Amino acid sequence: MSFFEEELDITKKIKVIEKLKSSMLSQIAYLYSNMAEEDSNTDETYLDILSDVLILTYLLSNKLGAANEALDIKVINKLKVEMLNNNEWQKEMSELQRHLLKSRNLHKG
DSSP states (O other): OOHHHHHHHHHHHHHHHHHHHHHHHHHHHHHHHHHHOGGGOOHHHHHHHHHHHHHHHHHHHHHTTOOHHHHHHHHHHHHHHHHHHOSTTHHHHHHHHHHHHHHTTOSOO
């Protein structure tokens, strides 16, 4: 690969990362906007937006060089630490950890 091709490849990667970041911010802004307009929104609307944010998170993580499983493991480990330090959200974090372990097949049983 020539120097020019490498530079072009780097530029493409940066553009993709910037596009993903922009899309993520747009979805979060859309979520805030929808939450402010309680009347017209359903759980389905929120699920749709939040699922987009999760998808964008995984895509951005991949473009930054992290595998999906690495991101999952990082989240699970952070949940473990937070459960030790934060009693307020311990039940929710424990449920999320169980869900991730089960859905990612990282837990036996």
